[in-house]
Amino acid sequence: MAKSAVLQVVIGMLFHSSCVLGSSQPMPRVYLTYEELQATQTSQHHSVSQYPMDYRILQMDEDQDRIYVGSKDHILSLNINNITQESLTVFWPASSSKIEECKMAGKDPTYGCGNFVRVIQPYNRTHLFICGSGAFSPVCTYINRGRRSEEKVFFIDSKTESGKGRCSFNPKVNTVSVMINEELFSGMFIDFMGTDAAIFRSLTKRNAVRTDQHNSKWLSEPIFIDAQLIPDGSDPNDAKLYFFFRERLTDNNGNTKHIHAMVARICPNDIGGQRSLVNKWTTFLKARLVCSVMDDDGTETYFDELEDIFLMETEKPKNLLVYGIFTSSSSVFKGSAVCVYNMADILTVFNGPFAHKDGPNHQWIPFQERIPYPRPGTCPGGAFTPNILTTKDFPDDVVTFIRNHPMMYNPIYPMYKRPIVLRTHADYKYTKIAVDQVNAADGRYHILFLGTDRGTVQKVIVLPSNRSKNEALILEELEVFKNHAPVTSMKISSKKQQLYVSSEEGITQVSLHRCHIYGAACADCCLARDPYCAWDGRSCSRFYPTGKRRKSCVEKEPWELKQ
Template identity: 80%
Template structure:
């Protein structure tokens, strides 16, 4: 495989993988890697002749920098001056841990290193960074200074355990978000990679996680992203949303299907008093659907969620959630972009709960009494102002959450169809970022779509009528060689 080169493009920085093949749909402008260099509008950085698995990107808008996590390195790049050399920290795994990793039979190149998988802003001056640590996760505080011009970038603490904060295996996704110096992570918490969890750590309160080995909650998940999203005007009602895909056994118990999911929890959840102790008592999840309807009414799914981007609006309830989806079928191959109204997502979470009934364990809407407060409600919010903590929730609320975490209705995209579909191409979309651009005839959404061929497509969506839209690929840039 050719050496992966890390690029900073003006206004966008997208990670994508390199594989063989280069067939592309027609773009108005296509620039090869070399042609892009000749424009002098991009820079690439190479800190090693070996592949370093650049994967984690974190935008620091306060200091106008992008932080990049890779194997044994943390980079800080100036987005206002892309010609400036990056600041770099060399942070390898300890020699003892590398040797233990090799002795355990792990891949010396792609497993037995310190692959940085978590970069979050801890406070005004420090980042919190975690790496796989050669299958022994570790975390540190990194001093980034108060202002970008200070050029400060150094590790400012001793290593501490990263268990519950970062996956052991660098090839297993870790997603995270920091809220008020508390870390919320979706990852696998054990060396063998069998115990998936959504975990709150780095906290003065008790650590809280999902119910362990309960497939009703998580079933072999692959985590994709995590975001904090307001829910109304009361800050206590805000939720942390986790986006992931999971393998679910069908009613026959023999076939596993892949479903894309959204789960949410309340950040101020401290677990139950008698049941679900140190477990989430507000955990709910719903299926995220991106599909096309055939003429005979058959629904064909793009069932594997790959990436998510939130386009925030003036009113938080009108936020748009963009998702990249691919197919798991060996017959029907392709990728698609689906867009969801946040209000539609919240409507599903406020709707009926799913319940399994009958000999075939068929999912039906739950018809029984819903306990109060409604399961999934945050304590101290608009609907529960007198409940200060989830430990005050009645037992029937906690029991209901344990047994009925799934919502009955799936979440469908706007107009119940994808915004963009790619079928029959030798590439798939892998990453997405979206911008709003004002033009003389209105405001347009411009999509930057990373592919598994090492290119970025710049696509503008053109409204054509109420229920349909067109698209135009303005340009395609080859940013990986």
């Protein structure tokens, strides 16, 4: 193993020139097959069946040291220290009558007519709220997980109830969800035919609220990617719930459909309007996310198919970073890109001009007339609206404005106005992202873990370059699944220094670092440039900032090691 790893490092050095941002297929410093990764004893794999089960990691509970996973007909509770130990499983199939109805409707008996778990949310200190596709008849229930992990409690604790408005009927259609104060907010399709997309609040003692139905200004054939509650200032009433998705928009002639990456937001305390938008969001706004590259001739090539989102918290909430994976699958250009956005820039766009269609060609222009007060999209009871306690108190012109002008005029551009990682004409595409923040000897680094559609995970570090661009080095590429099944979900635990990856094959847990694989010499260790690792005088091992002074592996440039 050591000789193989060193050879891989040497190969990586030879291909160093191909690791520059924007190259098509850069070489990883170390590539480990599934068997080689197992031999390092830094990974574990778990599945409940030898057959594909469509595992989706949906919820991490670091307080109880558990990770909850939804799959076909099963909900798993796994030990995040070692997913192969103390695993708990609940078998939750669809009813036989619903399975027969599903088959009679012509749906796929294997990949459609099961109960594919798509919602796992913490409801309170002891229970999870779970929803599944229910053989194209969504169902929900509660699972008792106990108060402490040592209790090893995990069982269904209620009758099933309808999952309509909480989970998509079709398991191949994404469902995203967030639980806030025992209320469920979902982005999904609300009907059997998959034509009515909605952002919906349910499981509430208040009235249910949703997006305006069949209004393409609001949602146009969306594919939901993620949802996150993000603070906006110090007042909790000003916090917004952001939904990330991609949608298909028609051109001005109503013919060609273009895919755009979007981010929308609502106020969780929105209860709808009094006379207009009754039981509909009165705070819904959306903006376009741009991830593109500028060619030498000045043309802009867009990566519009948003695949995944990861939020990286910083010391200041307004400087929160949003990492996104984007792909492009046009007939002339294929590739993947990672763009990173600053929350301050996102807020600037949502505080900027609204989009308005005007003129004979119905072109988008900034809305330049009077904007009603309070500004559309402002939350009631917040810092800017202390005297307006509910959305039913909004003036009619505010509600009417939102209904007709939900779109912001300016798009949201990434930091540096370009991707930080770019892969074109590669034989794979990125599907998922997780990011860790590492304190190395020479500073702080963000390490990207990028899942691919060929069942591998790349560990990537982005370094400043002298060419006014960034240099993206693939430190490792790991085969985390034996049969190369595409990565469908990833969660990271910086506390445990572990990454959890799912596919239809199962779940793989892998350590964030394997310093010993880089080689037995100081030069091998430093050439790897892995911020997790450092030379301790005897071997390449994990770097701890609080320990004694050691040389970080990113501290020296390769040419400095030749002396």
